[in-house]
Amino acid sequence: MYKLVWLFVIIILLLSPSKAISQCIEDWDKAQSEFKEGHLYSIPSILSGCLQDGFTKSEKVEAYRMLTITYLYIDDPYGAQNSFIGLLKLDPEYRIKPTDPVELEQLSKEYITTPIISWRVRGGINYSFVSVIHTNGSGNAKLNSAVYKPLLGYNAVGSLDVHFNKLISLGIDVDVSLNSYNYTNHLFDDLEGNQNAKDFQNFKETGLNASLPIYLKFTYPGVKYYPYVYGGYSPNYNIYTNSTASYRIIQEVNENPIEPKKLDISLIRNRFSNSVILGAGLMRRYKYNYIFIDVRYRLGLNKLLNEETQFDFADLEKYNANPNRYKDVIEYTEIYEKIDSQFKESDLSLTLGYVWPKYKPRKKKSVTFGGMLKEMFKKKGKDE
Amino acid sequence: MNNNFFSCTILIALLVGFASCDNTSNVEPTSSKYFLKYYGQTGDQEGIDVKETPDGGFIIGGNSITSFGGKSDYLLIKTDPEGNQEWQRTYNFGGDDRMTEVLVLSDGYLIAGTSELTGSNKVKLIMVDRDGIKEDDFTLDSTNVNSYKCNDITLTNSGDYFIVGTYDGPSQDASKGNSFQAFVPSSFVNVATPQLNGDNNEDVDLVFVKGLEVVNNYTAGGPQLNYLVFGYKEFPSGINLTLYQSDLNFGNIGWGLPVKFSALNTKLVDAIPVAEGGYLILSASETGSVMTKVNEDPNEERYLYVTNASYSIGTADISGISMVQSSANKYIVTANINEQNSIRTSSTIFETSFSGSIRWERVFGTYSSYTSGNACVLSDGSIVYTGTANQESQTKVFLVKTKSNGDMK
Incomplete structure (x- = not known):
């Protein structure tokens, strides 16, 4: 029943x-x-x-x-x-x-049907480019046989856009990126100083970086697609840098490779740097939100080799205070014979993302930025 | 809204403005102040000596073996002031050639070393021009079968060369011992036979390490040119450091009474005149290094005497190689650090006072094996030193430049 x-x-x-x-x-x-x-x-x-x-x-x-x-x-x-x-x-x-x-x-x-803010997430790939300010190098810096090659890296970004109107918004990102590049060089010239050396160095450097770009964005309010361009400033923080080092020594016809090793060289990198960012993208409405594709160039402004610590490992007093701190840098410098040049790093990224606009449809009246922030953080219960 | 927009624009503009851009015009290259460089070619190379050249660059003297099991050649490397190699040349005379020192001349460089020639070792001097092209060479006592080893060469005020070292051969007898001194005119002609010296005791090894040309300010006789030879005698019971003195006509009047003293059973490795007067001796063993002061007495014709002060410098595992004065009561010492229970050594350079208090110390080759050569203090007070870096199966020459306070930053 x-x-x-x-x-x-x-x-x-x-x-x-x-x-x-x-x-x-x-x-x-x-x-x-x-x-x-x-x-x-x-x-x-x-x-x-x-x-x-x-x-x-x-x-x-x-x-x-x-x-x-x-x-x-x-x-x-x-x-x-x-x-x-x-x-x-x-x-x-x-x-x-x-x-x-x-x-x-x-x-x-x-x-007013413009969003007040938009939350964004995006992810994608990047290529890092090194520009040398001053060549150092363990060999002859004047021959400058070193080659820097961009390698694939990755970006994961969360953003907040504050919209002033349909055209202009202020963007703030939290950007975590893995940036990589490859360095190759041949050491030791022949007796005449000609560049036909055979000992081959190879270093793949990877840095985990966090940055907080802030930028002004101009969006064209299209019908189906919304192209935009932006430019701004980005403070960057290097969380860590490692280098996978390998070195092949040629003795007559025999190779004597030094085993490749991943070395933590964060100690000899400047933690803080600044960049200028320029970017463009295209948004498309997807249901009631947006998807977008974004291309960004981050132009590194600051030198990344930490000259204050590059040779700290040789200072016996400092070394004795914390030998483990210097171990990898010592191997990097003295075993793999890598003396870094002073350099800057820029990158080009391509990312795909999703946008959640947050609206407060209302009749037109003058609105202040403070008022918008107040509205943004007003408790939901009170809001309703 | 407009105010907000413009505020943000100005904010970003200011941030970008404050974030100054580093470029070649506002970032000073560090390589003019300090660097670490490596040099070499296929095979093994070692760095022995370095000198500053008139153009502000450096000339490094060393040895090179380019093929497995091959003979060593003299190696000369010329660099610019930032350590970039300008040229590198080797010189060989058929057998093993071992560099002792390189001198900077007005129109080139002079290599001093020991060459294996037809079965015996000879002191070899090679004169090269500014580009390292050999112009002339000289073999000391070439017709004799004695074997010589060059331990030091000094450029005298007259532009000639004062050479000291050890010898071995049929002409060695119990009354003469086993070291020599020689005076070689810059023209390489009319060279007198090397004077052989030693102890009457056959069981004693006498090793001349350093020769200096000095002015003896003996009050009664007035200023007098002298030659000093610093070395050591190794008895079965221990080691004594020795000093020999002769006047301008050394070889004719013979040697004065040698000064002997013990410095913790160490062997003499270097001796320098010091700005404050007198001489400082660096001696070393596998288990430590010692500095000893030798003073002048203007009232005594044989005017050198050893003070009672000998000080250990550095830690017990430091074995001194060379010494040079950097400023008043400050000396730059290069040394090897012998790791216990290991064949591995590190290379160290440090500044010390006579009493042994170390002001700064830099170490290279902590996880590989580096050995030290000589150091050189430059006119601006900065310091360069060379040595040998062991890389797996090969060795290369290294050159380090530091600021006057040892900083590399």
Whole structure:
């Protein structure tokens, strides 16, 4: 008996939504029919139930649109405004359709539909480029036989855009990147100083960096695609740098390779640096959010070799205080014979991302940045 | 809104402005102040001596073996002031050639060393021009079968060469011992036979390590040119350091009484005249290094006497190689650090006072094996020193330049 009761309850529960959905389809059809026949006053009551519960998001958008037009036609501005706000809350960037009446177009112009902020995440790849300021090197710096080659790195970025208007926004990123490049060189010239040395050095340097770019972004408000460009400044912090070192020594026809080894050389890298960033991208609406592709060039401004610590390992007093601190740098310098040049590092990144705009549709009035921040951090309960 | 926008624009502009851009014009190259460089070619090379050249660069003297089991050649490397190699040349005379020292002449360089020639070792002097092209060479006592080893060469005020070292051969007898001194005119002609010296005791090894030309300010006789030879005698019972003195006509009047003293059973490795007067001796063993002061007495014709002060310098594992004065009562010492229970050595350079208090010390080759050569104090007070870096199966020459306070930053 109990089993039958339970089965009945479950069937009722399963059928209820479908019944509600089918009821809302009927209501929507009825409302459309009434709208076409000009029986406008009955429409709000027909739609109200399903607007509360029953319509899908896109149906709700259509329903609010119909309601707004209805209120405009029956000369109920407050009803029209409330309905339009309801529409904008669901689709803040609602675009006026060619079939929309001019009254709705006029009403839409009274509202701010630009997001206040946008949260972004993006990830992708980068290539790092080294520019040498002064060549040092363990061999003849004047021959400059060293070759720096960009290697693939990775970026993971979280961002906040603060929108001033549809065109201009201020972006702040938290960018964590792995940057890599390769260094090769041949050591020891022949007797005449000619560059035909055979001993071969190879170093793959990888740095884990965190940066906080801040930039101004100009977005073109297109219809389907939203291209943008931006430029700004980025302080960077090097979390660690390691170098996978290898060295092949040639003795006549025999090679005597020194085993490749990954060495922590963070000690001889400047932790803090600055960059200028320039970028461009393209956003495309995806459902009610955006996806985008971004290309960014980060121009390193500062030298990265820490000249204060490059040869600290040789200072017996410092070494004795903490031998392990210097172990890898000693091997890097004295076994793999790598004397770093002074250099800067830039990178070009290509990332794909997703944007969650946060809106507060409202009638146009003067808005301050402080007010926006206040709104952003207002507790949800109070907000509502 | 406009205010916010412009505020942000100005903020970013200021941030970018404050973040100055480092470039070649505002970042000073460090290589003019300090560096670590390696030199070599295929095979094994070692750095023995370094001198500053008139153009502000450096000339490094050393040895090179380019093929497995091959003979050693003299090696000369010329660098610019930043340590970049300008040229590198080797010189060989058929057998093993071992560099002792390189001298800077007005028109080139002079290599002094020991060459294996037809079965015996000879002191070899090679004169090269500024580009390292050999112009002339000279073999000391070439017709005799005696074997010589060059331990030191000094450029005298007259431009000639004063050479000391050890010898071995039929002409060695119990009354003469086993070291020599020689005076070689810069023209390499009319060279007198080396004077052989030693102890009457056959069991004693006498080793001349350093020769100096000095002026004896003996009050009664007035200023008198002298030659000093510093060395050591190794008795079965222990080691004594020795000093010999002769006047301008050394070889004719013979040697004065040698001064002997013991310095913790160490062998003499270097001796220098010091600016404050007198001489400082660096001696070393496998287990430590000692500095000893030798003073002048203007009232005594044989005017040198040893003070009672001998001080150990550095730690017990430091074995001194060379010494040079950097400023008043400050001396730059190069040495090897002998790691216990290991064939591995590190190379060290440090500044010490006579009493042995070390002001700074730099060590190279902590995880490989480096050995020290000579150091040189430059006119601006900065310091360069050379040595040998062991890389797996090969050795290379290294050159380090530090600031006057030892800093490399």
